[in-house]
Amino acid sequence: MRLRIRHAEGMATLSDMKEDQTISILKNSIKNAIDLSGAQDIQSIVYNIIDINAFLTDSFELVSGGYPPKPFNDMNATLSNAGLRDGDTLNIKVLDTVAPQQQSNTSTASSGTANTLKEGSVQTANGVLQLRGNLHYVLRRDTTISPELRKVIVDGIKNNSDMYSDTADKFKITIDKYMEWIQKPNSWGGAIELAIFSACFGVEIDSIDVQTGRIDKFGEGSYDERVLIVYSGIHYDALALTPTADSPPDFDQTRFPVSEGSILDAAKQLVDGLRKSHKFTDIANFTLKCEQCNTGLKGEKDAQDHAAATGHTRFTEYA
The missing domain is CATH 3.10.20.90 (Phosphatidylinositol 3-kinase Catalytic Subunit; Chain A, domain 1)
Known part of the structure; x- marks a missing residue:
């Protein structure tokens, strides 16, 4: 083979x-x-x-x-x-695996800067921003609740059927067929689902596209906190702020005040590094x-x- x-x-x-x-x-x-x-x-x-x-x-x-x-x-x-x-x-x-000496050297970064530690992470004034799990992780700090989130999507579509019926008509697919499809374990959603999750969990969701650097903000202006995710063209990865590069997940911060612009700047730099390494799929x-x-x-x-x-x-x- x-x-x-x-x-x-x-x-x-x-x-x-x-x-x-x-x-x-x-x-x-x-x-x-x-x-x-x-x-x-x-x-x-x-x-x-x-x-x-x-x-x-x-x-x-x-x-x-x-x-x-x-x-x-x-x-x-x-x-x-x-x-x-x-x-x-x-x-x-x-x-x-980042060597302890490397972590020590990079942890001295000056306030307000973001120096690259390794691919998929940057040093900030408050810790290391790095890729950590999937979308579920920033919503519930749990990567095993996919069926529950799929039900959230279906309920969100049912509660706003008029809005999504227009979208379905445009793309020649029925809402019932879409709701059936999104509940399958290997089906993945996009903008519709992120908008529903934002409303359900009461948080702004900022999605950064690796290929283009574009930031799509779901729930913008409606909430005091945001979560950050990175889209590679295939899937979403969650971003978390950790005290050090090898800190356990118990210390992760995944929600940030929307007024805290520095964390979004760090996320942009992280994505810039991924783009330079061509860590995306051009569909x-x-x-x-x-x-x-x-x-x-x-x-x-x-x-x-x-x-x-x-x-x-x-x-x-x-x-």
Whole structure:
């Protein structure tokens, strides 16, 4: 089995994996292939498989860009049982361990500045702002309440059916179909959902797009506090302020006064660093392959047109 591995430094290829090998073996093979140091480990392995039925609803500005990533959490599952096939592409996220001396040096940053510690974090006058979990984390400090949040979305749509009916008519999808879709565990939402969460949790949600640097503020002017999230084109990551780079989550601050402009400035700098490292997916121009006929495609429009013309519904991203 031949697998392509996409990571921060580029691409690698595994040419001799077996279908009956486990995800744990795959993880170790990836570590060797990309030559991780002893202070690094693989935080996540994500299989980008596109379900066009979800992809077509991207007209609703879906968070995932139409293909929610499938993370591998069961290290004992075989590659075959995990759904991997020859030629698939995997995205990996590497977790860095910052040495104590590095932390000591960067902690002396002067007040009001933001010096880069490591990718995905910046030093501020009050601590380290860094990527931490997903959207659920900034709302409830819990990453396991996805079903509850999906119900919040459905209730929000039902309570404002007139507003969302207009949107549904525009994009040729019924509200009932959308509410059914958003409750599926692999479905991801976007602007609609963020507006609902802002109202439900009584907080401004500031979403910063890595590719463009654009900031979308949901609930702006209505609340005294804000939470910060970063959109990579595939998913959202939460931002938290921590006393040090390796502080446990118990000390995280995820809500900030809207009057505190310095924290938003630090978030912008963090995102600037991610953009320079190309830590985003350009859904308008990424390259896809139809799994059913091997046709090469570019971007979501090609995928939508191909699906409409052929009825094919499964696509994979490739480099």
